[in-house]
Amino acid sequence: MSETTGVNRREFLATVAAAHGAFVLGFWVPSRADAQTTPTPNAAWYQDPATPEINAWIVIAPDDTVTIRIAQTELGQGVWTSNAMMVCEELQCDWSKVRPQYASANRDAREKAPEWTLTVPGQGAGDPKGGGEPTFGNRDRTGVSGIPDSLYRRMRTNAASSVKDGRYYLQLAGAEARERLLLAAAKQWNVPVTELTAKSSVITHASSGRTTTYGQIAHHAAETPHPHPETITIKSPDQWTLMGTEQKNLDIPLKVTGKTVYGIDVRLPGMKWAAVKACPVYGGDVKSYDFDKVRTMPGVRSVVQFPIPDPALTRGRVFSGGVAVIADSWYQAKTALDKMPIEWTIPPEHAAFNTANMHATLLASLDQPGRVRVDHGDVEAAFARAARIVEATYSTPYLPRARMEPGNATVLVTNERVDIWIGDQSPQETRFSAAKITGIPEENVYLHLCHLGGGFGRNGNGPQAEHAIMIANANRGIPIHMLWTREEDFIGTTYRAMGVARLKAALDADGWPIALDVRTGMQGGGFGPEASFDVTSRYFVPNYRYSSHTTTFHVPVGTRRGVGQAAHEFYRESFIDELAHAAGKDPYRYRRELLARTSLPYKDDMIKALDMAAEMSGWGSPLPKGKARGIALEERGAEGNGMATISAMVHTVSVSRDGKVRLERVDVAHETGFGLVNPLSVKKQIEGQITWFYNDAVHQASTIAEGRVVENNFNAFPISRMSEDPPEINIRFFPTQHWLLGMGHDRATSVQSAIGDAIFQITGKRYRDLPYAKHDLRWS
Amino acid sequence: MAFELVVNGTSHTVDADPQTPLLWVIRDHVGLTGTKFSCGIGQCGACTLHIDGRAVRSCSVPVRTAVGKKVVTIEGVSPDGNHPLQAAWTELDAPQCGYCQSGMIMSALALLREHATPSDADIDAQVTNICRCGTYHRVRQAIHLAADLLKAPGRDGVR
Numbered sequence: 001m002s003e004t005t006g007v008n009r010r011e012f013l014a015t016v017a018a019a020h021g022a023f024v025l026g027f028w029v030p031s032r033a034d035a036q037t038t039p040t041p042n043a044a045w046y047q048d049p050a051t052p053e054i055n056a057w058i059v060i061a062p063d064d065t066v067t068i069r070i071a072q073t074e075l076g077q078g079v080w081t082s083n084a085m086m087v088c089e090e091l092q093c094d095w096s097k098v099r100p101q102y103a104s105a106n107r108d109a110r111e112k113a114p115e116w117t118l119t120v121p122g123q124g125a126g127d128p129k130g131g132g133e134p135t136f137g138n139r140d141r142t143g144v145s146g147i148p149d150s151l152y153r154r155m156r157t158n159a160a161s162s163v164k165d166g167r168y169y170l171q172l173a174g175a176e177a178r179e180r181l182l183l184a185a186a187k188q189w190n191v192p193v194t195e196l197t198a199k200s201s202v203i204t205h206a207s208s209g210r211t212t213t214y215g216q217i218a219h220h221a222a223e224t225p226h227p228h229p230e231t232i233t234i235k236s237p238d239q240w241t242l243m244g245t246e247q248k249n250l251d252i253p254l255k256v257t258g259k260t261v262y263g264i265d266v267r268l269p270g271m272k273w274a275a276v277k278a279c280p281v282y283g284g285d286v287k288s289y290d291f292d293k294v295r296t297m298p299g300v301r302s303v304v305q306f307p308i309p310d311p312a313l314t315r316g317r318v319f320s321g322g323v324a325v326i327a328d329s330w331y332q333a334k335t336a337l338d339k340m341p342i343e344w345t346i347p348p349e350h351a352a353f354n355t356a357n358m359h360a361t362l363l364a365s366l367d368q369p370g371r372v373r374v375d376h377g378d379v380e381a382a383f384a385r386a387a388r389i390v391e392a393t394y395s396t397p398y399l400p401r402a403r404m405e406p407g408n409a410t411v412l413v414t415n416e417r418v419d420i421w422i423g424d425q426s427p428q429e430t431r432f433s434a435a436k437i438t439g440i441p442e443e444n445v446y447l448h449l450c451h452l453g454g455g456f457g458r459n460g461n462g463p464q465a466e467h468a469i470m471i472a473n474a475n476r477g478i479p480i481h482m483l484w485t486r487e488e489d490f491i492g493t494t495y496r497a498m499g500v501a502r503l504k505a506a507l508d509a510d511g512w513p514i515a516l517d518v519r520t521g522m523q524g525g526g527f528g529p530e531a532s533f534d535v536t537s538r539y540f541v542p543n544y545r546y547s548s549h550t551t552t553f554h555v556p557v558g559t560r561r562g563v564g565q566a567a568h569e570f571y572r573e574s575f576i577d578e579l580a581h582a583a584g585k586d587p588y589r590y591r592r593e594l595l596a597r598t599s600l601p602y603k604d605d606m607i608k609a610l611d612m613a614a615e616m617s618g619w620g621s622p623l624p625k626g627k628a629r630g631i632a633l634e635e636r637g638a639e640g641n642g643m644a645t646i647s648a649m650v651h652t653v654s655v656s657r658d659g660k661v662r663l664e665r666v667d668v669a670h671e672t673g674f675g676l677v678n679p680l681s682v683k684k685q686i687e688g689q690i691t692w693f694y695n696d697a698v699h700q701a702s703t704i705a706e707g708r709v710v711e712n713n714f715n716a717f718p719i720s721r722m723s724e725d726p727p728e729i730n731i732r733f734f735p736t737q738h739w740l741l742g743m744g745h746d747r748a749t750s751v752q753s754a755i756g757d758a759i760f761q762i763t764g765k766r767y768r769d770l771p772y773a774k775h776d777l778r779w780s
Numbered sequence: 781m782a783f784e785l786v787v788n789g790t791s792h793t794v795d796a797d798p799q800t801p802l803l804w805v806i807r808d809h810v811g812l813t814g815t816k817f818s819c820g821i822g823q824c825g826a827c828t829l830h831i832d833g834r835a836v837r838s839c840s841v842p843v844r845t846a847v848g849k850k851v852v853t854i855e856g857v858s859p860d861g862n863h864p865l866q867a868a869w870t871e872l873d874a875p876q877c878g879y880c881q882s883g884m885i886m887s888a889l890a891l892l893r894e895h896a897t898p899s900d901a902d903i904d905a906q907v908t909n910i911c912r913c914g915t916y917h918r919v920r921q922a923i924h925l926a927a928d929l930l931k932a933p934g935r936d937g938v939r
Contacts, residue, residue, distance in 0.1 A: 076877030076913045248873045255878030256869045257861040258814015258854035262879060265813040298797065331804040404818045404826060404879040404912050453816070453879030454912045486819045680873055684918070688876055691914025714823040714910060723904035725916035 052222035054180060055114065056107070056151055057087055057173040060218035064201050066093045069103040071152035072162045073425055074251065075403075075455030076688070077744050078681035079162045081249045085677055086167055089243045090174030090235060093214055094201040100250060102449035103152045105427040108141075109442040111151040116176060116229035117169040118149065125643045125738045128674045129236040131168025132739035133643045135161065141428040144315070144527075144559075148428070157425040157455060158559060160742025163677050164643060171234040176226060184220035185212055237675035246680035251451070263423040263450045264483060266410045272301055274471050274482040275333035278322030278491050279344045281351055281707040282554045283308070285321030287343040294340045299332030300325060303340075304474045309466040313433040316525065317494060317556035319463045324471045330483050350554045351707040355498075358704060359395065361551055362500045362521040366393075370519060370547035373534050377543030382515030386506030390582050392575055393502045395769035396567040397701035398495040398709070401560050402717060405453025406489040407464030411472035412479040417444040418472075419479075422465060423452030430465040437469045456561040456692075457745075462492045490712040494558025495702060497526030501571040505541075511583020513594070515543035520568065524550035526557045528564025532572050535639040538606075539576060540597035554707065561692060565636060565746040570697075573632035573753035574768065577760075587757065588614045588631045595633075601641040605671055605736045606633055609648035612669030616730055617650035627654045627664065628761035630754025637741045645741040646671045649750040653758035659777035661698055661755060665728040666690055670747070672733045673740035682743050683731050689748035690729065695720050697752040698773050718773075783847050787812065788856030798844035802836075803827045805843040806853060814854040814882045818910075825909030828883035829853045835890035854882035857889065864929035865889055868922040876913035884909045888923050897927055 053059045059067040068087045074080035084100045122130010137146020147154045147165055154165050178198055185203045186193035189210055197204050201214040226232070237244060254260040279285055291303040304324045311318050323342055327333035383389065410421040411434075418434045427447045435442040468482035484492055499522040506515035516537055522529045532538065533546045580590035588610060595606050610633060614620075617629060630651050637644030652665040668686055676682050699718040703710045711717035752770065760766045763779040782795045787810050794809045806815050806829065815838060818826035822840035829838050830852040831845070857863045865885050868874075875881045884907065891898055891906045898906075903923055911919070929935070 074877075076875075078876075248870070249875075251878070252870050252873060252875055253861055255875040255881050256866040256885060257857075258812070258882045260878050261813075262816075264817065267811070267813075329804065329808050331800055331808070402912060404816070404824070404877065404910070406818065452877065453818075454877045456912070483817075486821070684873065684876060684915075687917045688914035691911075691916060713821055714819045715821060719824075719910045719912065720916075721904075721908045721910065722916045722920060723908075725914075725920065727900070729917055 052219065054177040054218060054221050055173055056111070057170070058091065058177045060214045062215045062218070064094060064097050064213050064215035066091065066098050066201070066214070067101050068098055069152070070100045071103040071155045072157040072166070073423060073449060073452050073455070075157065075423070075425070075452035077162070077685060078249050078678060079157065080251050081247055082163060082678045082681055083166065083170055084250065085243055085247060086170040087174040089240055090171045091178050092198045092200065095242055095247070097201065098250070103155070105155060105431050105447040105449070106443070106445060108150045108152045108155060108428065109431055109445065113149050113151055113153055114229070116232060117153065117172055120168050121234055125641070128238070131171070131234065132164060134165040134168060142432045150428070155426070155428045158457070160744030160746070164740065164742050167677070168234060172232060175232045175234055176229055177221070179232060180224050180226050181214055181217055181221040183226065184217050184224040187224065188217065188220060240675060243677050244675050244679070247678050248680065261450050262405055262453050263408045263410070263421060264405055264453070266421040266450065266481065268410065268412070268479040271410065271479040271481050272326050272328065272475070273330035273333045274304070274324040274326050274468070274480050275330060275337045276322055276324045276467055276482060276484055276488055277337055277342060278488065279320035279346065280491055280709070281344070281346045282320055282556060283318050283350050284344050284346040286323055287345040289323050289340055289342040291340060294325065294336040297332070297336045297339070299328035300336045301328070302326045302475070304471045306467065306470040309463040309470070310436065313436055313466055314463055315558070317558065318554070319556060320491065322467070324467070324482065326471070326475065326480065330481070334485065346707065353554060353707045354705050355703040358498060358553055359500070362498065363393070365521040365549040365551050366500065366502050366519045368549055370549035372545065372547045373530055374536065374544060374546040376536070376545070377515070379515045379517055379543045379545045382543040383506045386514065387509040388507045388582065389504065390507060390579055391502065391504040392578055392768055393500065394571045394574060396499045396570060397770060398498045398555060398704070399560060399696060399700055400490055400493045400495050400702055400717070401454070401456035402490070402719065403454030403456055406486055407462060407484040407492050408482060409465050409468035410479060410481040411468045413438050413440070413469070413472045413476045415476065416440070417446060418469070419446045419448065420465065420469070421448045421450060423450040424465065425452065425455050433466050434469050437466065438473050457494070457559040462494055464492055467492070486714070487712040490709055490717070494556045494560065496560035496563070496567070497523035497557040499526070499564070499567045501568070503571060503575040505575070505579055507579065507583060511579070511585055513539070513541045513579060516541040516545070518546045519549060520571070521549040521551065522564065523553045523555070523557050526564055527559045528568070531563065531565040531636070532568035536600070538572070538598070538600065538633070538635060538638060539591065539594035555704065561745045562749060563745070566693065566696065566749045566752070569632070569634060569746070569749040570752040570770070573750060574756055577630070577753060577757040578766070586620070588619055591631070591633060600638060602638045602644055602646060602738070605646050606635060606638060606648070608734055609633065609646055609669045609671065612732060612734060613648040613650045613667050616667035616669065616732060617652065617665070619650060623652070626656065626762055627652060628758035629653070630757040632750030632753050634747060634750050636746055643739050643741045645743065646736070647747060649748065649754070651751055651754035651758065653755050655759055655762045655777055655779065657779060661759065661772060661777060662724070663694055663726040663751065663755065666726050666730070668729070668731040670731065670733050671736040671740070673736050673738055676733070676740070679733070685743045686731055686747050687729055690726065690751060691720060693748045693751040694724070697755050697770055699771050701771055701774070785810065785843070785846060785851065786849070787851045788853060794843070796843060799842045801839050802829070802841045802843045802846050802851070803838040806838060806851070812853050812855050816879055816882055818879070823910070824880070825883045825887060826880050828886040828909065830886060830890065833890070833893065835887050854885060857885065864935070865892070865922070865926040868926035868929060871925060872918045872922045874915050874918040874922045876915050880909055880911045884911065884919055888926065891923070892927060892930060896931070898923060
């Protein structure tokens with residue numbers, strides 16, 4: 001059946017690796033993706049018996065090269081570098097000799113985490129010496145959140161949590177290895193370990209003048225257990241020397257030369273390609289197809305029909321059944337698939353959905369009782385005595401992630417094991433899926449992790465891996481590279497739920513709110529359906545009620561960048577602008593006063609952010625006609641006294657007379673918490689999210705017609721180019737006294753409301769449904 | 781059908797349907813994977829490479845149009861990864877996920893050939909690649925920096 005059948009497994013895998021110049025030892029074989037940094041000639045690899053690991057995260061070669069294993073996926077956020085920085089800080093090794101490598105998801109299935117990583121040091125979010133407040137959850141490897149007890153702990157790359165959840169055990173991993181290197185040197189020299197110092201991979205015994213390097217002592221350290229690993233502490237920010245400094249990402253040299261290995265770049269001997277069509281209406285399946293029509297086309301090998309992926313493997317979401325054509329090259333497979341007749345079975349109730357009727361259903365849900373999450377004071381009584389009532393209804397569309405790399409995975413299933421080459425935001429879930437689909441235990445599933453061409457929300461919850469595994473399972477013995485077209489990627493993704501909100505405020509005679517009633521409507525299963533409004537109002541109001549209203553639709557919704565937070569901050573900040581205008585007050589001063597009146601633990605930080613952003617922007621200074629500024633607060637976690645992330649931004653916006661919006665300038669005031677691991681990565685994350693939320697605000701919407709998503713390529717789903725990038729972005733940081741929640745997904749949500757308010761100031765028109773580009777923004 | 785294709789100065793014998801998009805021949809027959817597939821309809825520019833010095837979206841060009849011409853991909857921009865564009869990109873830490881960056885650099889390379897000192901408007905007009913991570917701000921700075929580096933003594937512009 002295949003060129004590889006009958007070949008000894010180990011031989012075959014050795015061939016695979018040799019073809020790509022990687023080092024092969026033992027039975028777990030690295031893909032090219034194991035060397036994403038500039039390759040070190042003859043680099044040692046962890047199962048090389050000559051280079052034993054110090055612990056699961058760290059291998060030190062005789063030449064002092066330090067391999068640091070990364071359990072999160074690099075998808076542009078810089079985790080390849082920041083995770084390594086956290087280990088290196090404690091290890092005190094030479095940063096220039098650090099070489100990241102993906103951690104083994106297979107070992108993670110076989111081995112438990114070391115005891116000394118199980119407990120977070122310190123006293124939570126407010127303790128600079130501690131590990132912050134990681135979310136342990138139920139420690140489920142296949143869940144949405146939480147930190148499992150398996151070897152590499154949390155392998156998910158989501159919720160902007162790689163630093164928040166991983167910092168304490170990555171610092172501990174570096175510290176444990178450092179202590180053991182010191183112990184090994186002390187033993188060799190027969191001196192007390194307390195007399196030794198370690199710096200930049202060199203251990204020194206000052207009184208005797210002896211030195212050794214990590215590379216020279218690593219072999220001994222690997223055999224020197226720490227007698228009391230539970231006593232190891234981590235450095236606080238005042239002791240950091242590498243963390244907190246701007247470090248360029250370690251994989252940039254590969255990314256400017258085309259050498260980075262993404263999932264789509266994996267090539268194996270004997271590999272065949274699969275192109276896929278899934279039913280464009282979710283919940284639909286294949287009724288019939290006619291492979292005979294394309295069987296003789298060039299390169300075509302076979303066809304596989306696959307069912308709707310088991311929702312238990314896709315977090316309960318129902319995608320579609322489909323067909324794959326397998327051929328010698330992907331273009332041949334795709335060409336044949338395009339010509340192959342396929343008929344679908346589509347549930348009529350799904351085909352009946354369209355944007356208009358779904359939106360109407362969501363709006364109607366707001367009049368239902370809903371789930372009352374907060375009810376402080378007496379909202380009804382306050383409305384009865386209001387001097388003025390302001391009400392506004394906002395809408396946000398379905399939005400996909402639309403990452404640049406279309407979904408793909410390369411899978412080889414044999415009767416003994418499964419090998420998967422993939423860029424994946426949740427390898428532990430993918431490992432579980434592989435075991436369920438093939439019946440081969442998780443301990444025999446091997447993931448060869450690759451960089452990901454954009455993530456923006458857990459590709460692991462779309463069915464790219466499940467499709468590929470099902471197709472390869474039907475072709476055991478043949479490595480199958482499944483690649484979605486762009487159009488399929490729009491079907492295989494989860495969407496941010498379409499949402500609506502109705503906010504109603506009672507104002508007193510001075511224009512200050514005395515009651516606020518917030519109702520949000522969102523498809524059930526969406527993430528963050530209560531964000532920004534739950535627990536308490538972030539802006540002071542003595543009487544406050546918040547209810548959430550959920551509806552069931554057939555579109556699979558998931559953790560798209562920003563989750564519900566992004567939509568909810570659009571609602572909240574837009575409404576505060578509307579209230580300020582109704583009260584005849586300045587939107588910055590209005591916000592400031594309403595924050596000052598709260599008793600929120602981080603209100604001073606929020607006020608600081610507003611003040612700093614306003615000052616940076618020249619708030620209040622005159623602008624020419626056609627330009628305006630909008631300000632907004634961004635917070636996650638500010639309702640409590642735990643971890644939080646707080647920023648404020650001022651967006652200077654122009655609208656031309658013919659209705660063209662331009663984001664001219666962005667002034668960002670952002671807290672650092674106790675410390676940012678890599679401030680350069682943080683700046684890039686902020687810059688990137690300005691573009692992200694600019695697109696949400698101005699351009700993007702996914703609409704539904706006859707149950708299917710209409711916009712399925714970049715001609716219909718617009719993404720901004722260089723020409724719309726704001727000419728000026730200013731970012732300033734200010735220190736605060738708590739650990740941050742994360743930087744990766746809900747920064748710059750303020751773009752949405754700020755552009756809306758600028759449009760209002762310039763044109764006199766208030767638009768409450770995104771994106772703005774669908775509206776007539778002309779003025780005279 | 782077999783034909784010769786010159787990529788990065790090396791001649792390759794390729795056996796493919798001449799209607800196959802150049803992108804897939806480069807990735808699957810020639811074996812250079814730095815040029816990326818993303819939209820397949822010439823919208824995003826991830827597949828940008830040069831044919832006889834002109835930036836082309838290779839997903840939408842049949843391979844036959846490149847026969848007898850010089851194709852240059854990201855792998856051929858410099859022997860050592862240190863072309864002024866690559867050096868500027870590295871200096872500014874421009875890439876995030878990096879997937880679009882090969883195409884971005886190839887577009888910028890064509891731009892600098894025509895405009896040794898590009899204005900922001902020149903950049904807007906000619907570098908129309910999509911980046912979903914939002915690296916535009918750094919890419920723009922990197923293009924300006926590369927233009928400066930190219931004018932440094934000992935260099936005589938983009939070759």
